[in-house]
Amino acid sequence: MSLRAVVDAAARRRKTLVHYAPDAGDFGDGFAARNADVQHRPLPERGPPPFVVVRENGDWLGAFSAADIEAFFEPPHPDHDSAALSEPYRALADLLDDTVFGSLSRRQLLATSREIEDRAFRVGRGELHAGFQTLSAFDAQRDTYRRLAAETDLDVHVYVAPEATAPGLRENSLTVHREASPEVSRYWFVAFDGGGTDQQCALVAEQTGADSYEGAWTYDPELVESVLSAVA
Amino acid sequence: MPEGDEPSREDFSADAWDEAAAEDFVDPDVLFDALADPTRRRVAQHLDGAGDATIEELADVVVGWRLSRERVIEAAERERVLTALHHSHLPKLADAGLLRYDSDGRMARAETAAPVWDVVRVACEYANHAAAGAGE
Numbered sequence: 001m002s003l004r005a006v007v008d009a010a011a012r013r014r015k016t017l018v019h020y021a022p023d024a025g026d027f028g029d030g031f032a033a034r035n036a037d038v039q040h041r042p043l044p045e046r047g048p049p050p051f052v053v054v055r056e057n058g059d060w061l062g063a064f065s066a067a068d069i070e071a072f073f074e075p076p077h078p079d080h081d082s083a084a085l086s087e088p089y090r091a092l093a094d095l096l097d098d099t100v101f102g103s104l105s106r107r108q109l110l111a112t113s114r115e116i117e118d119r120a121f122r123v124g125r126g127e128l129h130a131g132f133q134t135l136s137a138f139d140a141q142r143d144t145y146r147r148l149a150a151e152t153d154l155d156v157h158v159y160v161a162p163e164a165t166a167p168g169l170r171e172n173s174l175t176v177h178r179e180a181s182p183e184v185s186r187y188w189f190v191a192f193d194g195g196g197t198d199q200q201c202a203l204v205a206e207q208t209g210a211d212s213y214e215g216a217w218t219y220d221p222e223l224v225e226s227v228l229s230a231v232a
Numbered sequence: 233m234p235e236g237d238e239p240s241r242e243d244f245s246a247d248a249w250d251e252a253a254a255e256d257f258v259d260p261d262v263l264f265d266a267l268a269d270p271t272r273r274r275v276a277q278h279l280d281g282a283g284d285a286t287i288e289e290l291a292d293v294v295v296g297w298r299l300s301r302e303r304v305i306e307a308a309e310r311e312r313v314l315t316a317l318h319h320s321h322l323p324k325l326a327d328a329g330l331l332r333y334d335s336d337g338r339m340a341r342a343e344t345a346a347p348v349w350d351v352v353r354v355a356c357e358y359a360n361h362a363a364a365g366a367g368e
Binding site (some may be wrong): 042 | 277282295311
């Protein structure tokens with residue numbers, strides 16, 4: 001599966017959030033970047049407190065209070081892997097395990113990449129693969145990746161798109177790949193296999209403008225595996 | 233509490249009770265049995281307010297009420313709700329004159345006489361208050 005196919009597969013798993021409440025209000029306004037559509041169903045007076053049913057391709061997946069859903073989507077995004085994560089957030093994170101985005105800035109992608117790197121650091125073992133479209137992009141992150149490799153048992157692989165003028169890329173603790181893979185030059189990716197835990201996650205993004213990227217990030221084990229096999 | 237000296241609720245249609253014919257009154261044992269279950273009260277209350285609904289929507293509403301006690305409802309529980317609605321609750325509500333099956337598969341609020349729906353509203357109101365009191 002190519003990286004493009006991974007993004008498409010994530011997009012196909014789009015969820016529908018059925019919002020039951022007396023009024024639609026502004027529910028869902030903040031979910032634009034999420035891989036979900038919102039439908040409103042009016043509740044009569046004296047009904048239950050507003051709640052949300054999560055569906056995917058017709059299948060009923062779960063129900064949550066509207067307040068819990070809104071808190072889940074509100075920035076800052078609750079830490080997906082925190083041990084203190086309460087039950088509804090864990091269940092929501094499992095259901096809404098893909099995020100497909102149409103337009104994220106470089107700064108936002110760096111923040112998402114950092115979340116994946118932090119997670120890999122905390123687990124401390126397993127494989128972490130990251131692609132850099134230019135040598136300067138790698139240089140900016142070089143210390144971070146050296147530290148990831150040196151201070152953990154992580155097997156860190158870095159992919160740098162080849163540049164004719166690039167000087168030697170020798171690293172002791174991490175493996176640098178300079179294959180002329182079209183995936184590497186086209187996509188920004190970071191993927192962590194979880195190191196035997198359920199902490200796997202991956203980000204794939206393609207640049208579409210000067211400071212605009214589209215793509216997906218996912219916590220789904222199969223999609224993460226697809227990213228790893230596409231690049232490794 | 234209702235305002236003024238009049239003891240009846242504002243939406244309690246006292247005149248309709250006097251005007252109703254004998255056959256407008258559903259057998260009280262059947263009616264009270266229909267209302268002797270929280271799921272059936274939720275469904276009756278929803279139909280009274282919404283007019284009609286699919287069985288899927290009714291199951292969602294029943295699940296929605298349970299979210300007051302549990303923070304997550306999973307598919308297996310919702311499936312049990314759906315089965316119980318289909319085999320037990322909806323037929324009992326239909327017997328009590330509270331629900332009719334539309335030709336297009338929707339469940340509709342039955343056009344039963346006003347006294348019957350007065351009893352439904354009072355019963356639901358009573359149960360909601362009792363539940364709220366118990367939670368304090």
